[in-house]
Amino acid sequence: MFEDFLYLLRRNGLKISLTEWMSLMEALDKGLHNSSFTGFYHLCRCLLVKSEADFDRFDRAFLEYFKDVPFQQEVSQELLDWLNRPDVLNDYANWDEEQALKNMGLSEDEIEKMLRERMEEQDSEHNGGKYWVGTHGMSTFGNAGLSPKGIRVGGQSMYKRAFRVAGERKFRDFRRDNTLDTRQFQVALRKLRQFSGLVDLPPTEFDVDNTIQDTAENGGLLKVRYKRPRENTVKVLLLMDSGGSMDYYSQLCSALFQAVSKSGHFKDLRVYYFHNCVYARLYNDPTLMSRNSVTTDWVLSNIATDWKVIFVGDAQMAPYELMGGYYGRSNPDGPQCGLDWLRLFRGRYQNVIWLNPSRRPQWGAYWSDTYDTIAREFPMFPLTVDGLEEGMKKLLAR
Amino acid sequence: MNEFKGSQNYVASEELMGAVNIAMVLQKPLLIKGEPGTGKTMLAEAIAAALGKKLIIWNIKSTTKAQDGLYVYDVVQRLYDSQFGGEGVDNIEKYVRLGKLGEAFTDEEQVILLIDEIDKADLEFPNDLLWELDRMEFHIPETGRTVKAKHRPVVIITSNAEKELPDAFLRRCVFHYIAFPDKELMGEIVKVHYPDLDDHLLTQVLEAFYKIRSLPQIKKKPSTSEIIDWIQALVHGGVDPDRIVKEVPYLGVLLKKNEDMDALRRNWR
Secondary structure, three states: OOHHHHHHHHHOOOOOOHHHHHHHHHHHHOOOOOOOHHHHHHHHHHHHOOOHHHHHHHHHHHHHHHOOOOOOOOOOHHHHHHHOOOOOOOOOOOOOHHHHHHHHOOOHHHHHHHHHHHHHHOOOOOEOOOOOOEEOOOOOEEEOOOOOOOEEOOOOOOOOOOOOHHHHOOOHHHOOOOOOOHHHHHHHHHOOOOEOOOOOOOOOEEOHHHHHHHHHHOOOOOOOOEEOOOOEOOEEEEEEEOOHHHHHHHHHHHHHHHHHHHHOOOOEEEEEEEEOEOOOEEEOOOOOOHHHEEEHHHHHHHOOOOOEEEEEOOOOOOHHHHHOOOOOOOOOOOOOOHHHHHHHHHHHOOEEEEEEOOOOOOOOHHHHHHHHHHHHHOOEEEOOHHHHHHHHHHHHOO | OOOOOOEOOEOOOHHHHHHHHHHHHHOOOEEEEEOOOOOHHHHHHHHHHHHOOEEEEEEOOOOOOHHHHHEEEOHHHHHHHHHOOOOOOOOHHHHEEEOHHHHHHHOOOOEEEEEEOHHHOOOOHHHHOHHHHHHOEEEEOOOOEEEEOOOOOEEEEEEOOOOOOOHHHHHOOEEEEEOOOOHHHHHHHHHHHOOOOOHHHHHHHHHHHHHHHHOOOOOOOOOHHHHHHHHHHHHHHOOOHHHHHHHOOOHHHHOOOHHHHHHHHHHOO
């Protein structure tokens, strides 16, 4: 039965497995949809979708698949003939503002119920009215109607207002590719952990459970056991772009900063700031005062190679800021331009990612030039929940 | 057949009732998500009351392990007893105490099991329960006993979405998201708590409440429990209903943060 729907949902990025699909079949078999379309929608949603973030995707797919399914109730041929009237005038003479507002307030269930009642009562053709099932009117059902909400019965779809529950797309705000708040950041950052249990460390921590167990088995004679300490060994170096074009993203970046500093489960964390690109100095705070800075060389030589490095920046600047030899050249043998400095980081650290709060500029090679250059040097991810998760995976890769 | 239709003290939307019934018929755990204060925990109590069944609550904390829900083998007590030659030290069964899940399995009647705030625990926690929730049984290696559910409990799981739950776990659940109640439903909810409340007061309260929630500057939006407390404060203080929307008395009951209060004063018109 409608397996296409399953594949449509999967194409839309919903990871639905056979387990869930079979549950749906079982539920339909047991009649849990209460033989109504709305019931069917809710049943599908609560069995197939497992996060409110995916509700919107589901709604769109549902709409796409079922939009042309005609209203499946027993509709008499006579009623269908009354309704099949594409010749009615295409004007708004029957528009009734008051009725429109009233209809907007009706829920899908109420409309379905009203329709069922009307079909029992109705015995003649009605066009242009606001109560009966008819064409071109203000009632919530019929064909070619003007009501902002309603169910289409028979005929051709003309005004496309006949809604499906899903059509309201109430859950648009929950989508995951939206940018996110601190808590979601924290959740994503928790993925960045590498327990020392996996690392070869000597067992130094006193193991209470096993000591007791072994002592008991040893007839009460003390037998001490040790285990490997289990703690996060990940150390993070966070380098954030500040000022200029980054001001647009200041809220987002401060959310990331708070999440990183609050999460507190990293073994060590250092944060430095730069403007546009890294040159000879890195700054301790976003105001970028030189008296509160360290040399980049110092950072490179003091931060060991097993640190995970996260750059945050929009990677958009004037090309000479990245390629020109104008900035921060302190020694003729050292890096000659911003890009050289970045390459020093890439060369020294095994796991480096670049998080970008901005999309790739669609206009002007001037801005997208530096974006592309940096994206070639570092794995670049958008600063969203999905992007951050992908980035964390990349950082954990060995 | 068991069917849930809301209860005297709990107003459930039709969608929610549908989800509860689907979960019961399909015998799958029901996963409930939603903003704090939308009544996730209350739901289990309401279902238990409506169906006349016993409710077992397993509160999850950050240190909770899946094992704790099944059983605890009290080795320390056993060691202690053995030192003093207490009786029955040979009988391991005596030192095995069942956890909440174990309790639910061994109960003589069908029970409602609430696993509250599952997202508080470690990321791997839900995975460790897959088998037990699927098969409704577990094995105690120390005694060689298998605990099998006499009656499959109705399992309700709540989550605040602090952590993502693993896919394998989600696949086995029926999911429902409780959206924040709209004005109308909130009116009904308030009526359940204060049946004799003056209509005029209620309209004013709801108007002010939803106006506050709609302000984007407010960081911690007031929820259901706050509006209930607020009404109590208003009634107790004998506030004139017409002053509510204009002055928002007893603001401290609704907003718990200084910055939110300042934001409200700046933006209230």
